[in-house]
Amino acid sequence: MSAIRLLVLGAVRQHGRAHGYQVRNDLEYWGAHEWSNAKPGSIYHALKQMAKQGLLHAHEIAPSTAGGPPRTEYEITEKGVEEYLGLVREALTSYDQKMDVKSAAIGFMVDLSRGETVALLKERIRRIEEWRSAVTEHYVPEAGPEQLGHIGEIMNLWVHTADAEAEWTQGLIARIEGGAYTFAGEGDPFVGVLAEDQENPYATGERHPEDDR
Numbered sequence: 474m475s476a477i478r479l480l481v482l483g484a485v486r487q488h489g490r491a492h493g494y495q496v497r498n499d500l501e502y503w504g505a506h507e508w509s510n511a512k513p514g515s516i517y518h519a520l521k522q523m524a525k526q527g528l529l530h531a532h533e534i535a536p537s538t539a540g541g542p543p544r545t546e547y548e549i550t551e552k553g554v555e556e557y558l559g560l561v562r563e564a565l566t567s568y569d570q571k572m573d574v575k576s577a578a579i580g581f582m583v584d585l586s587r588g589e590t591v592a593l594l595k596e597r598i599r600r601i602e603e604w605r606s607a608v609t610e611h612y613v614p615e616a617g618p619e620q621l622g623h624i625g626e627i628m629n630l631w632v633h634t635a636d637a638e639a640e641w642t643q644g645l646i647a648r649i650e651g652g653a654y655t656f657a658g659e660g661d662p663f664v665g666v667l668a669e670d671q672e673n674p675y676a677t678g679e680r681h682p683e684d685d686r
Contacts, residue, residue, distance in 0.1 A: 475511040476573035479564065481519045482549060482557040483581045487665065492534075492549045493517050503580065503665070509573035509621035518549055557674060562584060568600045568635075579645075583663065587649060587656040594646050601639045608632060657659040 484499045487490055505511040524531040524547065532546045541619075549557065562585070564578030567653050582590050614632050618625030648654075655662055 475519075476505075476577050477511055477515050477519050478523070478573070479507055479557070479560045479574065479577045479581070480509065480511055481516060481552055481558070482524065482528065483584075485547050486549045486554065486557060486584075487522075488548050490532070492544045492546045493520050493674070496520065499665075504576070505573075508576055520545075523553065526557050534553070557581075558584065562589075562593060566596045568597060568604055568638075580665070581658050583654055585657055587659065589651055590595065590656065591646055594642055594649075598639050598642050598646075601642070603636050605632060605635050605639075608635075665677070 480500055481496055487499075488495060497513055500506060500511040500516060514587065520529065521531075523529045525595045527550060530550050532548065533543050561578050565582060566633045574643050584613045585593070594681065597621075608631060611627070612621065612628040612632070614629070617631040617667055621628060
């Protein structure tokens with residue numbers, strides 16, 4: 474799964490309708506340019522590609538009074554919402570995801586219901602335990618990594634990472650079941666996007682040819 478696909482769909486959906494630079498600005502505000510492949514070129518490419526695929530609807534709007542080319546604003550379609558929610562669900566349950574996909578999914582989990590999110594996270598733990606059982610058929614953590622030479626350190630890293638993630642996920646489930654955060658259908662959601670005229674303290678400041686389109 475591509476993290477950029479999930480991030481861009483989620484950002485557009487939160488805005489309702491946004492041009493490319495707004496989406497880029499939001500992803501930089503979230504720090505996604507640091508922990509994912511959300512670079513300007515990738516963002517603008519994803520917007521255009523998903524518009525071609527019918528996941529986004531592209532609206533061409535008039536240029537500003539200062540001149541310049543018309544800007545394109547994007548709005549998520551019904552097909553796009555279906556794709557987006559499917560990506561969130563997949564990323565919350567799949568243990569083999571990279572950190573960028575997992576991070577994006579956690580950032581958007583409140584777009585699902587509380588009950589469904591808990592169920593998906595419990596499924597994630599089940600899959601972690603299943604994966605761990607398969608690994609420990611060939612590697613016994615209690616015996617230490619030296620049993621496989623220095624390559625055993627790789628297995629040791631994998632098992633420790635799985636254990637840490639299972640523990641963290643259990644904690645997240647407990648917080649959600651305890652009433653933390655506002656999920657779909659529960660009231661006004663947390664606002665995580667910037668208004669068009671709001672300054673972004675985390676912006677890279679790097680210009681891209683697509684910023685004004």
